[in-house]
Amino acid sequence: MGARAALPRIVSPLGRRAFVVVDPFLATTPAFREAVAALEASGIETHVHTDVLPELPVDSLQASAEAARAVRPDVVIGYGGGSALDASKLVALLLAHGGALPDYYGENAVPGPVLPLVAVPTTAGTGSEVTPVAVVADPARAVKVGISSPYLIPTAALVDPELSAAAPAGVTAHAGIDALVHAVESFTGRPLEPTWSTTPPVFVGRNLLTEPLSLEAIRLIGTSIESAVTHPTDRTAREDMARGSLLAGMAFGPTGTHLSHALQYPIGALTHTPHGLGTGLMLPYVLAACAAAIPEQLALVGQALGVDGSAQVAIRRIADIDRAIGLPHSLQDIGLTREQLPGIAELALGSARLIAITPVPVDAALLERILEAAWSGDLASLLD
Template sequence: MTLFAASRLPREILFGKGQRQVIPEVAAKHGRRAYVCTDERFAGTPAFAEMIASLRGASIEVLVYDKTLPDVPRDSVAVCVAEAKGFRPDMVIGIGGGSCLDMAKCTALLISHGGRLQDYYGEFKVPGPTLPVIAVPTTAGTGSEVTPVAVISDPERTLKVGISSPHLIAAVALCDPDLTLTCPTALTAIAGADALTHAIEAFTAARRGTDPTLPQKHVFVGKSALTDHFALLAIKLLGRSLERACRDGSDEDARADVMMGALAAGCAFGTAGTAAAHAVQYPVGALTHTPHGLGVATMLPYVMSYNLSAAATEIAEVGAALGVLDAGSGPRDTAAATIEAVARLFAAIGITRTLAELGLPADRIDWTAEQALGIDRLIKNNPRSLDIVAMRRLVKAAYDGDMAAAAM
């Protein structure tokens, strides 16, 4: 196969200690009226107060919406947009975790193009550019600051739904790892495991780059030379520092590694896409009401085991980035050791080991498999094909904690 690459990213990515201090200069490039989306918890912090004061000190008018909820309930976006109506913002600034950034994206979308949020579900439904979004993450996991996706919960649907469009990519991703220093240990672990899952699924995704029109037809196009670069960087940084950041939240170097890892993972999967671990998590999350990152990380070692026969070389490269030594006579042995290393890392930071422990009812295993198999944009990205028999076996293996059964 000849070299293929695709990547869609913000116009500007700023990363480093203290970067939040330049928010006024960054915002001024996009206008004088900023609508800020955050949540109630972060709105009450000194860091947030300082950022808002700095914007106003630079003669930028600010209106704050601080009622963002986890998983962005569909109808809450309409409320946020209604509050902005008389303000007429030039930009939307999302400050907070992934839900705050997704709220900012959805708000910019509806202010710019109107209609209902459900008009835009799926891929390439956004008709054109939106108000510029400045994304300022305070957690290190979702990568939403650089991706073309906003995920919301719709009360009329069992599973969460996504809006995927290059027009949703933030104009600026402004990442200051100091904003994660107060992130609780459990959230650090779940968000970081989510980022590592993004990176590994992007790197081991199917190669689909034979059709030159592929990026014009699909938002997620499988692995490529550029997404591989970002994914391996993310895996290296998260592998060396995620456990350290969970053990000592004040470790600035570890925090920087984990936030850069989440950013790089977003740069990878925002174009490559993710695969079976994410497909299974959608129905599992709907049934168990557990955090997204916890679900995908619980699934990842089982999905890697299932994919071993089709992606041993790529999984071995993941191992090299994690620091796993050559484990035998070829890539398959090293790949097997890599899966064990990922499972050990997740266990060390408190990730649930099985779907049973996550709370999935035994009588919903078949339903979970059926729903997961129906998420075509993720299933077609998996390096080993899946049918309903294989998916049921995979979900059952993850429920039982049977890694050998997952590899069959």
């Protein structure tokens, strides 16, 4: 709590001119104004940029980079939720290497370090402050597209749980459940066999270094998210959520996520619903479809969530958390029709990186089975 006071000390060694990418609403808050005043008092020339659009359209990011280039910053600061943090990463990328964002789509297309970057998250959810990925909306594509590179990991992350206390309950719920999805999918993903003679992929699947981070994140988030949503001034819950989200980001940054995310991208594009709402809604159904392949991992997930027993017990506990924080019960509830499900499955199959980390073989039939259960809200049909 209060860690934001260290921002000038963290930024000063990186340069004397800062370009601050901030959510428009947050730019008006006392905490942000205090942060800017502290930077300027320490001799750091500060340029505030608030043109952060929802979903991060590619053209808007190119315009943000041009605005940044005009002030020639030494360091970029991202302040806000996942959109502001991802936007700051991509501004830092374009400042360092130029070109257009499509030049960097996919994995390992960033040729070298980006401009120094400091991330200040104001929600406990995306973990973007420690991950190697940023996601954008490109009108030429039906779903969002990622830019993934170790060079996108911020130079420093300043995580102050107090900054999340003012978030509305819906934002806390959607960001928080997405952090839980990150932790669970990083722990249940399939390990990938490395090929040491070539550049390794950014995401390498479940591994020994990330498993403890995932489980601790699951424990922290699973035991605090309900209180954070319903009692926003609960300091312990806020601290646990911030730490859990951070650890989940540290876990899924190297492992990647899997099928809940692959399905959410087309679901979110069709329904214009928050990312965390979609991943959180889908997670129990995805895990139920994968349960036979990962019973031991799911039993450990259940223990971290405070329940002992089978994989089914753990999955039902996650479904209970969804309901407790107000997530929709089914895909019908967010406006999808049954006729749209095959198209969603087809688009999800295009997320090759996410499909590769899924712990079971994936085809259209499996995805349509998961989607049908989620559309009707019938989790039991996948658990039986």
